[in-house]
Amino acid sequence: MPLRSVIKTQNNQRRSFGRDRSGATAVEFAMVAAPLFMLIFAIVETFVISAAGILLDTAVDDVAREVFTGQIQQADIKEAVFREKICGKVDFLLTCDKLKLDLRTIPAFADIPTDVPMKLKRVDDSSFCFDPGAANAITVLRAYYEWPWTASFLHKLAADTDGNSVMFSIAAFMNEPFGDRLNSNANCS
Template sequence: MFLSVQNIGARLIRTATRRRRFLANESGVTAVEFAMLGLPFFVIIGAILETALIFFASQVLDSALNDSARLIRTGQAQAQNYNVNTFRGAVCSELYGLFDCKKLKIRVSKINDFSSAGLSSVIDPKTGKWKLVQSYDDGAANSIIMVEAYYKWPTMLDFFGFNLADLPDNTRLLSSVRVFRNEPF
C-alpha cells in the first residue's frame, strides 16, 4: 500500500492528461451554446415576425379603407344605396382574407367642416369592450365625410415582457381614418 514516487508521478501525469483531454474536447459545445442562445434567438425572431405581421395588417386595412372610401367620394356608394354592412363588404373585399370581417367596425359620418374632424375613444380601455356605435351617413355631393374602420388584432407572443397588445383582452387596435369632401357627382 505504499505508493512509490514513480506511481504518484504516473498518476499525476494521467490526471493531467485526462484534464487536458476533457478541456480540449469540443463535442457537445454546440449543443450547450444552442441551449443558451436558442431561446432568446427564437423569441427575437417571433417578436420580429409578429411586429411585421401587425404592421402589414395595419397597412392592408389602411389601403382597403382608402380604396373603399373612394366609392363614397365619387358617389358610387350613394347611387347603390350603401349601408354599414354593404360598405363593410366593400372594405372586406380588399382585405385579402387577413381579417374576420364580422369583427370589423365601421363608422361613416358627415361632418360640418374639416376642423371638426375629431376622433373619440372607440374602446373602453379598462374592459376592452367596444364603445363605438356603427353608423353610415355618406352625405351628398360636396359633403365632408369622415370614414373610420377599427379592428382588434389578436397578438400571440407574450414572452419576457414583449407584447404588442394594447388592450386588456390581449389584442391590438388597428385603425384607419379618411376625411374628404365628396366630389360634385
C-alpha cells in the same frame, strides 16, 4: 505548409470535434436559442401586423374614394354591402366580423374624431353609424381592427387593450358635387 499537412490537420480537428463529449456547444446553443427564436417570432408577427395595417389603409382609401365620388350614394347600398366592399379587400389577413366601421358626415374638418373610442379595453362601436353623406358634405370613414398578439410577451405589452393591438385607418374628405342623390340606408341620427 504543404497542402497535405493542412488537410491532415483539418481532418484531425474534425475527428477531435466529433469525439468531444463536453456538451459546451449544446448548452450555449440552448441558452441562446429561446431568446433568438422569440426575437425571430416577434419580428415575423410584427411584419404580419404591419402588412395587415397597410392592407386596411388601402381598403379604406379605395372604398372612401367610392363615397367621395358619389358611387355609394348613387347605388343606394345598405351598410352590410358597404362592409363587404371593405371586407372583400382585407379578408385574407383580417377577420371581417372583428372589423368595426364608422362612416358619418361632420360639420367641419376640425370636428374629425381622432381618438380611439375604448370601453373595457375594447373598441367601443356603440355610437358608430353609416351615412355616406350628400354632395359637398364632409365625410369621415374610420375602420378599427383588434389584432390579437400571438407572442405571449407581445400580448403582455399590449396590456391597455386586453392584449390586442388596435389597428385603425381613417379617411376624411369632402364629397364631390355629384348631385342631390342621398343614400336612403343612412342610420346616423
